[in-house]
Amino acid sequence: MAEITASLVKELRERTGAGMMECKKALTENNGDIQAAADALRKSGLAKADKKASRVAAEGRIAMAQAPGKAVLVEVNSETDFVAKDSNFLAFTEEVAKVALSSGADDAEALKAAKLGSGETVEEARTALIAKVGENVQVRRLARMESGNLIGAYVHGGRIGVLVELKGGSDELARGLAMHVAAMNPPYVSPAHVPADFVAREKEIALAQVKDSGKPAEILEKMVAGKIAKTLAEISLTGQPYVLDTNQTVEAALKAAGAEVIGFVRLAVGEGIEKQADDFASEVMKQAGLA
Structure with missing residues (x-):
């Protein structure tokens, strides 16, 4: 049988990332053949992967x-x-x-x-x-x-990623808008993109809030319209204050650059996944026989 040297174990460990004892065992079982040992560890790794x-x-x-x-x-x-x-x-x-x-x-x-x-x-x-x-x-x-248009791409801390398609403007503006979407997470590009059923529901709520104010109907209508416009601006990219220049809205920044946002996509790590809440204190006590 071939000698299983420390350097051979080290090499296999670096190649596979497996533990030292696992590497030594795999080399012993495969007569020092590092490739065969690596394959054996891979097979073992696949079995572990299934359990995880x-x-x-x-x-x-x-x-x-x-x-x-x-x-x-x-x-x-x-x-x-x-x-x-x-x-x-x-x-x-x-x-x-x-x-x-x-x-x-x-x-x-x-x-x-x-x-x-x-x-x-x-x-x-x-x-x-x-x-x-x-x-x-x-x-x-x-x-x-x-796209044949500009694409702004931005990843924040490896946790949030954004792509923005921009017609006109500049690479700098496209990336700035991607940063804005990462920070503010607007659901829609503009008020025109907000679903009609959402707008109808907001109008119903706004009407209920002002109906007992005693004001004339035409004033109530203007109040409701103002509330709806404010809500739609808050949830739309174009209506929000631009994070790189809060003295203007995104819409104003786009207009100044002669640009238009065609669309965007935003991914955040783990969104939509139900995380398991582990009670580590209870787990430790249970394993120690104290619970």
Whole structure:
């Protein structure tokens, strides 16, 4: 049998991210063949990944990749913020974003089959990463934008990502608007994009609020119209004060630049995922036999 040296164990550990004892055992079982040992650990890692697949992964990172005329955002989730900051996890998210841009994949499911520079598919690399970090990892969402117009892209702290399509204007304005959407999270581009049923409901509420004021009908109508206009401005990108120049609205900034926002997309890590609230104190007491 080949000698299992410390340097061989170290090399396998660096290649696979597995623990020292697991690496030594794999090398021993495969007569020092590092490739066979790595394959054995990968197989073992896949089995572990299956057990972790049901865990809630609501932390993670938004990664972005951009090229002339196109950009993508990808959300990759982990179970904890600790793993979301791990160098292996960060490298994976950046690679996934790059291949999402180049592959043309339109959703996370299609992205799984795309190949990374290593020759692995995204799905194969994901399961290998699970074995390394010991947590469930999911490639959850992909947002793509391709256009002959300008595309502003911005990621804030790896937690929020935004793409904005801008007709006219400048690259600086497009990115500034992406920053605005990241900060203010407007649901709609403009008041004209707000659904009619929402407007009708707001009118009904506003009328109920002023009907007992004793004012003439024409005054009440103006009061309701003012309330509705204020509400629609608050929930619309164009009606909000521009975060990079709060002395003007986004609409005014667009008008000054001769530009128009065609649309935008915003992704935030974990939004829509029901997070599990762990009572760690109770868990520790239970394991210690104190509860």
